[in-house]
Amino acid sequence: MTTSCFHCLEPVPPGFSAHVQFEGQPQPVCCTGCQAVAETILAQGMSDYYKFRTDSAGKVEELVPEQLKELLSYDNAEIQQDFVSQQGELQEVLLSVEGISCAACAWLIEKQLLGLKGVARVDVNTSTHRAMILWQPQQCKLSDIIKSLHQIGYKAYPFQADDEAAQKQTVAKAYLRRLGVAGLMTMQVMMFAFAMYFGMFSGMEDNFEQYFRWISLFLASPVILYSAMPFLTNAIKGLKAKQLNMDLPVSLAIFGAYAASCYATVMSVGEVYFESICMFTFLLLLGKYLEFRARLKASEFTANLQKLLPLTARKLLPDGEQKIVAAKSLQLSDQIMIKPGETIPADGVLISGSTTVDESMMTGEHLPVKKYQTHQVYAGTINHDGVITIEINKVGQNTLLNQIIKLQHNALTKRPKIVEVTDKVAQWFVACLLIFASITAVAWYQIDPPHAFWVTISVLVATCPCALSLAIPTALTCSVATLTRKGILIKESHVLETVPKLTRMAFDKTGTLTEGRFSIESISILDKSWQESDVMELAVALERYSEHPIAKAFTEQLVSPRQLSDVEVVTGSGVKALFNQQPVAIGKSAWFGNHSSFAQATLFVDDQPVADFYLADKVRHSAPEIIHYAQGQGLSCHLLSGDSSNAVKDLALELGLDTYKNACSPQDKQQQVESWSAQQHIVGMVGDGVNDSPVFNSAHLSIAMETGADISKNTADVVLLNSDLKSLQTLHLVAKKTKTVIKQNLALSLCYNGSILPLAAMGLVPPWVAVIGMSASSILVITNSLRLLKL
Secondary structure (H helix, E strand, O other): OOOEOOOOOOEOOOOOOOEEEEOOEEEEOOOHHHHHHHHHHHHOOOOHHHHHOOOOOOOOOOOOHHHHHHHHHOOOHHHHOOOEEEEOOEEEEEEEEEOOOOHHHHHHHHHHHHOOOOEEEEEEEOOOOEEEEEEOOOOOOHHHHHHHHHHOOOEEEEOOOOHHHHHHHHHHHHHHHHHHHHHHHHHHHHHHHHHHHHHHHHOOOHHHHHHHHHHHHHHHHHHHHHHOHHHHHHHHHHHHOOOOOOHHHHHHHHHHHHHHHHHHHHHOOOOOOHHHHHHHHHHHHHHHHHHHHHHHHHOHHHHOHHHHOOOEEEEEOOOOOEEEEEHHHOOOOOEEEEOOOOEOOOEEEEEEOOEEEEOHHHHOOOOOEEEOOOOEEOOOOEEOOOOEEEEEEEOHHHOHHHHHHHHHHHHHHOOOHHHHHHHHHHHHHHHHHHHHHHHHHHHHHHHOHHHHHHHHHHHHHHOOOHHHHHHHHHHHHHHHHHHHHOOEEEOOOOHHHHHHHOOEEEEOHHHHHEOOOOEEEEEEEOOOOOOHHHHHHHHHHHHOOOOOHHHHHHHOOOOOOOOOEEEEEEOOOEEEEEEOOEEEEEEOOOOOOOOOOOOOEEEEEOOEEEEEEEEEOOEOOOHHHHHHHHHHOOOEEEEEOOOOOOHHHHHHHHHOOOEEEOOOOHHHHHHHHHHHHHOOOOEEEEEOOHHHHHHHHHOOEEEEEOOOOHHHHHHOOEEEOOOOOHHHHHHHHHHHHHHHHHHHHHHHHHHHHHHHHHHHHOOOOOHHHHHHHHHHHHHHHHHHHHHHHHO
8 A cells, every 4th residue: 555645645656665654653764755744834843734734735846956045036126026025024925835735734834834934924825826925134134034935845936926916915905904994893883873772662771872873983984984985986987988787786785874864863763774785785796896806816827927938037147147137127138048947037939958848828739849050939938958148139119029918918907898898888887777767766765764774775786787887898808818828919909790790701712721841853944044043042032021831841952042123022922022133033823914823923024934833832731620610600611822822722622611712812801701791791801911911800700820911910800829729619619609708698697687676665675685686696697607717
């Protein structure tokens, strides 16, 4: 039978024998690391950890000198600027802690750190695996705190919050403060309310009752004027913007009851409702806080990609020495070394070494990508197994990671049409609700005046259309997060609405249905006065200026390119220039109208064809699968290619496409898509080249491959970061599921509001039940949307 390690609960390797003493009994451990950590925990009197833990502790790894050196860099004031804040005489840091599995871990960490001289406070969050620490910098260093955590088996590093995450953290703290005030004061007000209830039956003197009313007024005021103030502020903002938002009926209920109770207290007439409005505010805030937490989880992935970036980088100085510097201080052309397992801090070109890199955070593809010299690497990706040196070529907002963050933000900020429609419906709903509540109040004053006030409040709160307003944004946020994780970057807000409506899909050939990795198969010399070596040198010189995938087949040739002048790239045709004052060009065979062939490229001199180049390309392995899937979903698939060769027809037949068209100029493609649109088809276009950017503007949905030209990626609505056509299937499935979830959310919210309205108006829903119903409907809608994160 295999023996488990006392500390990490993993099997003890055969032949390894080491123990620690726990309550007088020897306990086996699996390695010297676990032995050292267990002995540290037991020696410091924290053996209760092993009694109360509910999960295993993390595997322990010894800190190597390089890691110790990096830890010491965290004490550098310049590096600390990004993650340490000053709180009076103390400093505060938020650490991400790996290995936290249960409440016993939080207890152990707090006890260990509070034992350090200078550490004033430790708050561990077991859900987010983070620890907030306040310490006295004169008595203790940040590296000492992290080393101390490592001694008990936890790997920690500073957490980098971006502005959005920091803002959400502030909002969460504000919720907790307001909830705390509301909860504390509500308990006090309830005590006096009970005293007055009992006094009604036992004959309390008027002076005492009036005294209790004033005390209740004093205690309830912070709840209304502080805890409930955001509802009023939002309602006023809405009115200033000439909009009726969801906080308006809630504010009317709270502040109306508070004003009536204050009047009754000052004038010594009527009833007071301080305990009810305090309880009401507390429950409302609790519901809002739970809703906020659920929404926070929904946007968790998109909120903070910045945390993927390391804080420090190993910069190579001109004398060859290494220096650990703040990653944010890196400049263009700086050279940095990255060791195996480290995260790349900036975009750059690999100039020495080779390795494999995990780019799954961008592409969703978990297989490592091989990288050799001259290959581009990206900030936030992880170097797997080689020591490499890169030269920085993009920093700050220009890195790919920051561009992804910016595009995500844009996609989530722009409002799809369906959201705008729902918001307008919600506004009209609030207007109708206010009218209906007024009618209810008047009617109940005629029927039963003492109950009119509370029935009206129930109507205002129970029918608040919060769930209706959350139904679509939460579903869209979850879908965008899921697609980004799978390497599908959504740039425009209409994408998820448009995808399920598509009836036609058009594909470019080169670089889209084929891999776009051309090789020159043969050359046909048309003008015998030219040698093959001469035409090749001229062709290479011209293709150096082209971004078309065919150009790579030429530029990889080991020849000396000729010197050109007046170079011009003609979109959809090719490249032309002057060579020794003689016009030369390379591009489509029919470019100058006097030559036609099945070659993929023709070299022209003085507008006359000199040589034809025949190239070979490979069909993408996922192309047949995606065409089969699209046709199975009822979409017709078409090929629109600028290639004039027979390869277009062969590819269309091989993949079973519905139609194909070769030798298309950008205008031809655009006209074809517009013609389909005129026939009421919803058209999606997938491409990668410069010549696809015009047709992207005509299609209802445009999708670009990451390996394509920058201009096509900038124009497209969607970018496939992994350049895998199977992502189209994922996009289609997620969009369809999102549509279903949105329908469910809308049905749920409308059913709730429709059913609760008559019940509340008939006086069958007490105010506290109305609050719970409103919060529960919102949380149900958000929970339903969260299912999209699991696709």
